[in-house]
Amino acid sequence: MEFGPHFLLATLEGALTAAVLALTAVGLSVVFGIMRVVNVAHGEFFMLGAVIAWFVSTTVGIHPAVGFLLALVVAPVMVGFLAIVADQLVLRRLDYDPERTIVATIGLLYCIQQVTLMTFGPDARPVIPPFNQRIALPWFELGEQGFQVTWPWGFGVTTYKLAVIMFAVIILVGLWRFLARSKFGLIMRATQLDREMALAFGIPIERVYAIVFGLGAGLAALGAVLIVPIRQAHYLMGGEPLLLSFIVVIIGGLGSIPGTIMAAILIGLSDGIISVFFSPTLAKIIATLLVAFVLVYRPQGLFGRRLP
Amino acid sequence: MRQNSNVVALHAGILASLLILFFITSAYHNGNLARIMVLAVFAMGYNFLFGYTGLLSLGHALFFSAGMYGLGISMHHLELSVLPAFAVALLFTAMVSAAIGFLALRTTGVAFMIVTLMFAQAGYLTILLFGKYTRGDEGFVIQQAERTLFGLDLTDPSIRYFAAFALFAASYLFIAWAVRTSFGRCLVAIRENEARARMLGYDTARHKFLALLASGVLSGVSGAGYALLFGYAGATFASVQYSILPLLWVLLGGSGTTLGPLIGTAFAFYLVDISSEFTSAYLLVVGAAIVFLTLFFPQGLAGEIRRRIAPWLP
């Protein structure tokens, strides 16, 4: 493929990665930013979202779109609820101690994976997208015969992929407005800024934490439902989103939701674009080292303020 | 100084028990203990940086695999014998650790976690990139005939056990000594409050660098020892799960204790080994056990012993 269309295709793919990553990472970001704990099981909440989407869409056998739309609601709610239970049973009892939370969520990760393996099985299972047309894209060239329209081989995108990107943007804008305008958003920010002070003002910290933890898990599940018609459900699919969203949250600057979204876009796009120029594995190495060096020289993240 | 003599007695007792265990346990547990001792060196190395200095790294698989491949490549491709290959492995790990220390220690906290994670991932991918020499994920075998030291066959079960014991004992005594020096006490001071340690006039940057170097080299010793004693080097050992495992072992065993890494490594091994005999859903048991332990043994197994029974525990 010519450089131009190749570059644009990689950018489109990068945008898709970025969209889903933004949802998943914002979920981790609120948890990380407000509760100050690393939830290693975050990727498993993502995986559960995809798996529940598969169960819902195959049980409701009317039309693929019906099952999918239902999954879009059911999966985040169920996963969010499960996360709240985990929070109440485990995290709260650990007093949200950072180190113990890491270990406990590793334990949760094992449990969730094993239960999924025993019920859902080891296979990758597809979910039918509600709609999916391939759109061949044109390319414009200034050749010897003047301005030309060509249709490069393999240059296209599917309607579903475009819809995922748009849907993710809508959700993120909605979330942003919710956190900025609503009373709960205010409470969350107050808790983030000063836990003691918030407590003194009568904010029920523990309930806020539980809701935040559920919200974070629900967002991860939502991202998974969106991506599962493109990339199938599998019980080990949680590893990559965990690592990537973890990176995104730190690069974006701890606790900054706009920063997280910007970082997701940057990482998603760069991951796609770097792959144009290098052999695939080398491209991964370069993208990985890039993240490392950004943090080496800007430890507070790209959009974070330096902590005192 | 009764506590002092307690500590000395404890160290001697631990090492003596490991020697005695060789004679009283079955061939199977013998083999397991050899493996646990080698991996405990990895956990001890990790603990040196995490438990004593307070730096949580998510990239120690890089140091472990640097040792593993340093030894493996020198024996497999350069046809070095065991001792020079081990020296190459140590030198190589020291270089890698120094480079990572130089870069990653510009950060702290979560940024340090990510930076180390990223460097380790880059290391893992580099092993795959040079698949021609490393055979990538598949890895390669270090042949039985080459694994001899001073005419001793390292693949013989008893010799393997004592070789593992020697690696363990040397690392254990090193750590037991290091944490009692003023250097070691300064590391703890950094863990508790770095700004205060700096204000007291300590060169905290240098201390952290040396702690990371020692931690990396110990992990490399473990990696090289593992490749040597079990005859295999592969990219799996460079993957992210081998960065998380030492953290898990240390936290289960008790971070910031000399004994914790050994206890944690042995506990994690037998937790999988025994539970998998009763149920094929053993990961559920393992997961539940880990959650249970964090709930009721907040400072890890050795940490709880120290808190409840023996406050003098090192």
Add this chain to the structure above:
Amino acid sequence: MKKDSTKLLSGVSRRLALKSIGALGGAAAFSSIPGFTGMVHGQTDEPFRLGFQVHRTGIGAAYGRWYERTTNAAVARINSQGGIDGRPIEIIAEDDGTDPKRGAEVVEKFATQHNCDAAFGTLFSHVVIGSAPRAGELKLPYLVVSEGHHVASGILNRYTLQPCITDVKSQVQAMAPYVHDNLGKKVTMIYPDFAFGHDHRDYFSEAFARRGGTILEQIAIPPAETAFTRYFPKIPRDTEVLYHVMVGPAVLTFVKELGEFFGGSGPALFGFIDSLEAVDINSPGLEFLDGSYFWEGMPRYQQQGMLAYDAEYRDAVGVDANGASVSDARDVSTYAHMFGCWETLHFIRDIVSRAQGSSNMKQAMIEAAESVTDITESIEHPQGNKLFNGKTHQVFGHQYITRVNGGRLDAVHTTSIEDTFYPDEVDYTQQEF
């Protein structure tokens, strides 16, 4: 073989019936004779303990589950016929987590704790390579069902064998003539950036060039990758055949995105079924695969009049004519690989009977295996005739090429065994025990 036969005859007299059969039939056609083994009564009630290293968790779990079902079916059959030399098989299954470290630990456990007579199983080659040194040191016969080139490449040891599934080197090179003569002369390869993928790259390119074809591009995909579209633009426009092989959980995404990329106007596709093992060929998004070609170790869909024992074998392992579980049509098997477990268990039965009377049973098993040459198509070996190379410890056999035709895979070509040969790279019989 003569030497081997006389050794067998010098055994204990009450085993005479079996041994004469071994002596008569052993050299020419190595196939067990159903019924006869059942008549033999064991000299001991002690079960034959067989360690089964299985991928129950980790990325190999989809394979492991079917390896386990096939194994259980084979054990039930063998035990109903009197077991191994009158001793019932006792399977000791341990999860290796698809991890080389745990794999090695499990092999140790078989040898030193469970006192197994032999160990077998496991598919992923890193687990095999990580475990084999321990099997060799502990002198435990270790029979793998992995299709890796590790055994025949000479890096393992005398106790490790791959007796019933062919290795990737022979599979891949046997594909080159068919691809060249029927699909196209210019090939682009897409494979995982693993040793397994590199074997495909190296051995196929070599064989294809020998045939006069050209490899235009080799695209290695990094491990654990979940999105593939961005790599496809690297496929040159004049590609006539796209050769693809992927493993791991994202395989379905890979094949689906490939279809979306070309939108029905791409090159001919030739793939290894590894890209779609345990995946229904009729899954949504795979429609474009119609007309594309696959390598299969054993055809997933039942073929008319091809493999004489296929139907009986399917019945025994509980697989229907479409290669799915008889109890759940959505549960697709790893049919192209799992026959290796069934055949390996029967192979073990045969070498043990031939090794009877030896004081060192484990060593004698290896020696008996090394003397095997022909393996005849039978219910014990339903995948087809094979030729075992005692020096390289690797079996050679037929390969199948199938074509997707209206939602099923129809066989279009069977390679000869000779197509899969390559010069020996090792002689394990020269190694000491």
